[in-house]
Amino acid sequence: MQRHSVQPPAIALRFLRWFCPPALSEGIEGDLLEQFEEDCANVGHRIARRRFTWQVLRFFRPGILLRNKLSYTLTPASMIKNYGKVMLRAMWKQKTHSAIHILGLTIGLAFALMIGIFVHQELRVNASLHDVDRLYMAETSMADGTFWRPFLSPAPLPSAVTEQYPLLFEGYYRFWDKMITVSREDQHFRLQGQIGDSTLVSLLGLPVLHGDAVNAFRDTRSIVIAKATALRFFNRTDVVGETLTLSGESGDNKRYDYTITAVLDDLPRNSVTDLVDMDAQIFLSVQKNDVYKLNDPEKWESGVMVSYLRLRSGAMRTDAEKAIANVMQTQAPEDLRKLTVTLNPLRTYYLEADDGRVKKLLYTVSAIAVFILVLAVINFINITIGSALGRLREIGVRKAVGGRRGQLIAQFLAESSALSVGAFLLALGVYALARPYAGDILGILLPAVSDLGIVFIGVMLLITLTVGVLAGAYPAFLLSSYNAVESLRNKASSGKAGGLSRSLVVVQFILAMGVFAFSIVITRQVAFFLQKDLGYDKDYVLTISSVPRRWSEEGVRSIEAARQEFLSLPMVKDISLSWEIPAGNYGNQVQCYRQGVDEDKAVDMPLLMTDEHFADTYGIPMKEGVFLADEQHAWHLGDMVINESAGKALSVNVGDKVRIKNDTVVFTVAGIIQDFHFFSLRENVKPMAFLHTRGTKAFRHFSVKLEAGNMAGAVAAVEAKWRQVFPDDPFVYTFMDQELARLYKNEMRLKKASGVATGLMLVIVFTGVFGMVSLAVSKRTKEMGIRKVLGASVDSIIVLMSKPYLILIGLACAVATPLAYYFSAQWLQAFAFRVPLAWWWFVVPVVAVLGLTLLLVAARSMRTALANPTRALRYE
Amino acid sequence: MSKEYLGEFEELVLTMVGVLGEEAYGNAVVTAIKDRLGRDSNLSAVHVTLYRLEDKGLVRSTMGGVTNARGGRRKRIFTITNAGLSMLRTMKEARMDLWKLIPQLDITTA
Numbered sequence: 001m002q003r004h005s006v007q008p009p010a011i012a013l014r015f016l017r018w019f020c021p022p023a024l025s026e027g028i029e030g031d032l033l034e035q036f037e038e039d040c041a042n043v044g045h046r047i048a049r050r051r052f053t054w055q056v057l058r059f060f061r062p063g064i065l066l067r068n069k070l071s072y073t074l075t076p077a078s079m080i081k082n083y084g085k086v087m088l089r090a091m092w093k094q095k096t097h098s099a100i101h102i103l104g105l106t107i108g109l110a111f112a113l114m115i116g117i118f119v120h121q122e123l124r125v126n127a128s129l130h131d132v133d134r135l136y137m138a139e140t141s142m143a144d145g146t147f148w149r150p151f152l153s154p155a156p157l158p159s160a161v162t163e164q165y166p167l168l169f170e171g172y173y174r175f176w177d178k179m180i181t182v183s184r185e186d187q188h189f190r191l192q193g194q195i196g197d198s199t200l201v202s203l204l205g206l207p208v209l210h211g212d213a214v215n216a217f218r219d220t221r222s223i224v225i226a227k228a229t230a231l232r233f234f235n236r237t238d239v240v241g242e243t244l245t246l247s248g249e250s251g252d253n254k255r256y257d258y259t260i261t262a263v264l265d266d267l268p269r270n271s272v273t274d275l276v277d278m279d280a281q282i283f284l285s286v287q288k289n290d291v292y293k294l295n296d297p298e299k300w301e302s303g304v305m306v307s308y309l310r311l312r313s314g315a316m317r318t319d320a321e322k323a324i325a326n327v328m329q330t331q332a333p334e335d336l337r338k339l340t341v342t343l344n345p346l347r348t349y350y351l352e353a354d355d356g357r358v359k360k361l362l363y364t365v366s367a368i369a370v371f372i373l374v375l376a377v378i379n380f381i382n383i384t385i386g387s388a389l390g391r392l393r394e395i396g397v398r399k400a401v402g403g404r405r406g407q408l409i410a411q412f413l414a415e416s417s418a419l420s421v422g423a424f425l426l427a428l429g430v431y432a433l434a435r436p437y438a439g440d441i442l443g444i445l446l447p448a449v450s451d452l453g454i455v456f457i458g459v460m461l462l463i464t465l466t467v468g469v470l471a472g473a474y475p476a477f478l479l480s481s482y483n484a485v486e487s488l489r490n491k492a493s494s495g496k497a498g499g500l501s502r503s504l505v506v507v508q509f510i511l512a513m514g515v516f517a518f519s520i521v522i523t524r525q526v527a528f529f530l531q532k533d534l535g536y537d538k539d540y541v542l543t544i545s546s547v548p549r550r551w552s553e554e555g556v557r558s559i560e561a562a563r564q565e566f567l568s569l570p571m572v573k574d575i576s577l578s579w580e581i582p583a584g585n586y587g588n589q590v591q592c593y594r595q596g597v598d599e600d601k602a603v604d605m606p607l608l609m610t611d612e613h614f615a616d617t618y619g620i621p622m623k624e625g626v627f628l629a630d631e632q633h634a635w636h637l638g639d640m641v642i643n644e645s646a647g648k649a650l651s652v653n654v655g656d657k658v659r660i661k662n663d664t665v666v667f668t669v670a671g672i673i674q675d676f677h678f679f680s681l682r683e684n685v686k687p688m689a690f691l692h693t694r695g696t697k698a699f700r701h702f703s704v705k706l707e708a709g710n711m712a713g714a715v716a717a718v719e720a721k722w723r724q725v726f727p728d729d730p731f732v733y734t735f736m737d738q739e740l741a742r743l744y745k746n747e748m749r750l751k752k753a754s755g756v757a758t759g760l761m762l763v764i765v766f767t768g769v770f771g772m773v774s775l776a777v778s779k780r781t782k783e784m785g786i787r788k789v790l791g792a793s794v795d796s797i798i799v800l801m802s803k804p805y806l807i808l809i810g811l812a813c814a815v816a817t818p819l820a821y822y823f824s825a826q827w828l829q830a831f832a833f834r835v836p837l838a839w840w841w842f843v844v845p846v847v848a849v850l851g852l853t854l855l856l857v858a859a860r861s862m863r864t865a866l867a868n869p870t871r872a873l874r875y876e
Numbered sequence: 877m878s879k880e881y882l883g884e885f886e887e888l889v890l891t892m893v894g895v896l897g898e899e900a901y902g903n904a905v906v907t908a909i910k911d912r913l914g915r916d917s918n919l920s921a922v923h924v925t926l927y928r929l930e931d932k933g934l935v936r937s938t939m940g941g942v943t944n945a946r947g948g949r950r951k952r953i954f955t956i957t958n959a960g961l962s963m964l965r966t967m968k969e970a971r972m973d974l975w976k977l978i979p980q981l982d983i984t985t986a
Contacts, residue, residue, distance in 0.1 A: 024923075027952030030947070031903045061920060064923070
């Protein structure tokens, strides 16, 4: 008893008992205790207890843990070989069904793979920026209504807050964007530029391929370029020290030499250099700039910039926002104080921007991918259950010779997993083949199979196995539950499985019909976007964005002279010189008010800069007055045109005086133009004002209205003329309708993806239905023979076979239609202008599914129904 | 003919089981290795090896009688089987055959 007063650590003992197989535990425990008692006597109980624990831990090893856990002695290799052989035989015996299994799974997995990559890439946008969790975009909002562009904020704000609150803010990067004509010898390109702070590389951690990352903007004429730009001009990337020539905007056609100080590596997608798809290629310093007429970013009058701020680690966003509000209230001039600037985390900016448009798109496509996988899994379950009778004997034999239920379950699960892994390998093949087309649809570059990355493949494989197990689980448990004797006599019925199969088919029909209807809605809405009367004529309008920026009086005159040259081309109907084209992008926002009215009542509106031919070129009718000028009315500096909405908002008519806030000029309304859709149809028509390019001395686009007919020839002719008139400027053009289509990029992607998904879903559903029908037909061959002998007609037999499906489709229709209606209505909510939902959009999917199902059933049962009944009766 | 090989430690443990006769259990083997060869071995390693030898059919195990020591736990006593003995013998012979080919070790010519 004395010796038992010292006990070994109870935890260790409990642990040992937990992991140790019971058969071994007594002997091991005994040995350990014996050693413990000995140690107690020799080295004292404290060390003994420690040693005991250590020894227990050392027993925690595979040799002990796995002993008798793996039944390797019971499942020898020959058995596994047998499983494989039986599986292949079963597959071979039912080629159609195996093909349906594999086809469905392959389609589902390939689609899921692509969607997975797409979602992954979209989620990774901005993740590559240095310490992105501390980067924020300054966003502006107003108490009344939305700010012009939420991503713009007062220019000096970042530097002011960083100076005043150095403990909160670590740094900032701001920029103004500018398209610049860049030349080297006889190569000319218009490139997107950012003129911003010198913190570009250090704050954002952009990867520098060559050159000076720390002090890239050391000289007045230093330029940082992207890798693509280097390749474009020099065909190599190591171009630090080389010179590029940039066109100025002073109107004297001057060009300036810049020295390349750094080349940035390909930038992963981010919301800085690629904000609103701008894809900036060249970067200049706003502080050193002496070429472009820009405001000083340190002055509050300078307007707004895109700004990014980095908080110090540990600094709270709410504190930082309070600091910003404080600076806005104390330092900003009176008229800016009504603005609220908040910080939007850059990590989620891309997903959340524009009311979370991207996020919604991701949810939608992920749901569709899951639906397709579900359809494939259902096919698998249904056909396995349906064809189980063919394997009843095998199950009976296995059970009779001593196969345990667990073994049978494992066998069937392994079979379905093996099938899905096979399907996954095929899906990789499909992916490799379909990659270019799919990438085009999704609007991203899909990586080659070899570039997918181990983790990604691993995750996909895990999903594949899950799908395999899900698909195999029910059949495995069902099949293994059959009684050995009954299955040997082939007497077991799959009665209880029939109900499940039918409800799964209803699910399939619901999903297919729902996605089909949704896809019609999307297609109609996108078509509506592109076909709706926008209030102007977008057809045959060629827009040239590379008009040389000669922003001076002589400059305007020289461009107007050039316009006459183009006008002399026979296929050119009209040309307008303007800053904006009606595709949502505009340069200036002003606050207008009727003279005599309180300044505070001023209405925010975009200010478009166009010449007097704009209305004619785009075929926009005038409501009243003239569009800036005509034969009778010469243009004056104070002439302004507004649209109908602006007329109502300001309550002015032609001839009334209008003021722009912070501007001394008194404008006269020369004309009121009919409302047209300058913005995307997601938004309502806003009030707008027009001033003449001759007055603003700023412009970007030629809009060339061409005669209907040979477009390619017309473009070639315009280009040839361009080479002659502007030999030193590139000819960059698009057609207005293409430009418009870009506005609806996300919707277009969704339309294409849902169209493809609908096609794939129908393929999967109908191969599934086909499989089930053929099973039913082969099972009921004898019955049909008897019916025919007793006088049934071919029609009645086909009706008999289709009846169950009619009921299922009816049920599915009752569920799918309201669901599809609900989700479509939800989706359309996001658009200011939307197509009215039409009843036939929801009827077409039902009719299509119904028709195809009946066709399949009829085709499959026709042969048996027509055949000689004696043959059917002898069928076994 | 034997395709089965024994590792060095396995062979040692198997030999010890033979040496200890009726008294071969985990702790006894550890102590015997320590006493006779002055080599430290770990109890868990010895256990695992014993089980592996049992799987190979070279030793057999039975539970011993109840004692007051060891917290009342019985010992798992291992005895060497005929297969084990023949395995030891084969290994010894194979080794001797090889030894004879090493001139420095050849006793007859020494």
